[in-house]
Amino acid sequence: MQATLYSRPDPAAGATCRLVAVGDLMLSGEVSRRHPPDRGPVHLFDDVAPILRSGDIVFGNLETPLCDPPVKRTMFRAHPAFAQTLATAGFNVLSLANNHILEYGPDSLQQCARVVSECGIAVLGAGENQAAACRPVIVNRHGLRVGFLGFGRTLQTQKDPSRPGFVEWDEDLAVREVRDLKGSVDILVVSIHIGYMWLDYPSPEFKAAADRLLAEGAHVVLMHHAHVLQGYQVRDGRLAIFNLGNFIADITEGETRVEPVPELQIESAVFLIDLDRRGVVAVAAVPIVMTPDLRVVVAPDEHARRIIDRNERIAREIESGAYRSGFWRQRAELNTGHTLDWLVVHLRNRDWRELGTNLAKTRPHHLAMLARYAVGRLETLWKRL
Numbered sequence: 001m002q003a004t005l006y007s008r009p010d011p012a013a014g015a016t017c018r019l020v021a022v023g024d025l026m027l028s029g030e031v032s033r034r035h036p037p038d039r040g041p042v043h044l045f046d047d048v049a050p051i052l053r054s055g056d057i058v059f060g061n062l063e064t065p066l067c068d069p070p071v072k073r074t075m076f077r078a079h080p081a082f083a084q085t086l087a088t089a090g091f092n093v094l095s096l097a098n099n100h101i102l103e104y105g106p107d108s109l110q111q112c113a114r115v116v117s118e119c120g121i122a123v124l125g126a127g128e129n130q131a132a133a134c135r136p137v138i139v140n141r142h143g144l145r146v147g148f149l150g151f152g153r154t155l156q157t158q159k160d161p162s163r164p165g166f167v168e169w170d171e172d173l174a175v176r177e178v179r180d181l182k183g184s185v186d187i188l189v190v191s192i193h194i195g196y197m198w199l200d201y202p203s204p205e206f207k208a209a210a211d212r213l214l215a216e217g218a219h220v221v222l223m224h225h226a227h228v229l230q231g232y233q234v235r236d237g238r239l240a241i242f243n244l245g246n247f248i249a250d251i252t253e254g255e256t257r258v259e260p261v262p263e264l265q266i267e268s269a270v271f272l273i274d275l276d277r278r279g280v281v282a283v284a285a286v287p288i289v290m291t292p293d294l295r296v297v298v299a300p301d302e303h304a305r306r307i308i309d310r311n312e313r314i315a316r317e318i319e320s321g322a323y324r325s326g327f328w329r330q331r332a333e334l335n336t337g338h339t340l341d342w343l344v345v346h347l348r349n350r351d352w353r354e355l356g357t358n359l360a361k362t363r364p365h366h367l368a369m370l371a372r373y374a375v376g377r378l379e380t381l382w383k384r385l
Contacts, residue, residue: 001304002272005312006234006283012276017141019189019273020055023224023244025086025094027064027078029253031294037081044248045089047297051270051286052090056141059148060247061193061224062086062094065101066115067108075253076100077108080115087119093137097125097152097166098193098225106164113164124191125150130161136181144277147185149177152193153225169194171209175216182217186277190218195226195243198260198334200314201327202230202242207318210240219279227251228264229307231314231323237279241271242318247288248296260334266290267299267307285311 035042045052052058064078086094094116101109113123127133137148153169167173169192182188190213194206202210202223210221214235221240223230230243245268251259259265269285287304288296299307317323 001301002284002286003308004282004284005232006280008237008281012281013278014276015142015144016274016276016281017056017144017146018054019220019275020052020058021222021241021244021271021273022060022247023268024063024227024246024249025060026249027082028076029250031248031250032078034294037079037085042085044085044295047295048270048288049089055090057093057139057146058090059093059222060091061098062096062116063098063100065104065108066112067104068111070104076103080111083115083119083121087121091121093122093124093139093148095124095150095191095193097150099152099154099156101126101166102156110164124148125152126166128164130165133165133167138185144187144275145185146187146189147181148189148191149174149181150191174213178213178216178218187275188218189220189222191222193225194223195230196331197226198228199226199327199330200230201323201330203327204324207242210242214238214240219275220273228261229268229311231311231318233315233318234280234283239273239280239283244268244271248290248294250294269307
């Protein structure tokens with residue numbers, strides 16, 4: 001099933017190209033154990049590869065460093081041979097600007113970028129140093145120059161700009177980069193690893209940032225990190241997808257073993273975005289799901305309809321502004337509960353440095369979320385009495 005999300009009233013002006021975009025690619029955990037790429041062909045994407053390959057440019061967010069194994073830790077790491085698996089599936093632009101890409105340090109990020117590049121895939125938002133990481137990716141298709149900028153909101157400190165790293169999100173920096181690049185390309189795409197996990201809605205702050213980037217000259221803003229779809233908006237041939245969801249992931253992998261909204265984490269969509277020199281011509285979505293054995297397949301019709309209906313509902317609420325109250329309610333319910341679970345794990349492990357580092361980031365709005373969460377739990381308890 002393919003659903004049309006937008007079609008520009010006037011016809012395409014001259015040459016067009018198709019951008020195919022998906023969300024988070026997390027190839028570690030049970031994905032790696034079930035589909036080891038160093039033991040023969042991997043069939044993770046066989047069902048959706050023809051859809052991916054329909055694109056002139058095929059984009060995703062690679063959130064697992066593809067690197068040699070460390071002595072001890074293996075979480076959120078995958079075999080370098082997965083780079084060829086991704087290339088075979090059709091990917092040719094991958095963002096590495098995200099919160100897990102430095103799990104094993106700068107050298108492992110550099111190895112990941114190298115093996116990806118050697119398979120013919122352009123690396124976005126990361127590089128051998130900060131200057132290289134900030135360079136745009138420019139792809140020529142059908143006479144169109146398509147420029148990409150990549151950022152990741154991680155709140156991580158990268159101390160040495162001369163070492164391999166990624167571009168940390170900074171809204172003013174992103175605006176400057178858009179202004180600098182827009183005159184050199186026909187189409188400008190901004191990728192941002194940003195958002196609050198598992199919520200139906202984007203943060204009003206991040207939605208406003210997308211609006212600003214589009215107003216400054218970006219044609220497409222692609223957000224990822226929330227692990228669920230969070231709606232979209234198209235205006236005047238300019239598109240923001242507020243979160244692309246998971247493409248492939250072992251959603252049980254992590255330190256707390258918490259699986260909020262698992263039914264939403266295993267579903268997403270492949271977005272088909274047709275572009276010309278004036279911007280977005282058309283947008284369609286092919287709903288997808290992850291199977292129990294962790295392969296990506298086109299969603300059966302009934303499930304596909306539920307995925308599209310949910311995303312359309314969110315899009316309508318974003319357009320009307322009604323999403324804001326839902327965002328704050330869900331952030332208290334989902335994010336606060338998970339954060340408390342995470343704190344308990346580190347308390348049990350007596351990981352005082354990690355606790356101290358993260359508690360130092362506490363802000364007044366976090367306390368307001370905690371109060372809202374506590375009130376909700378008390379109300380639930382009261383109803384049960």
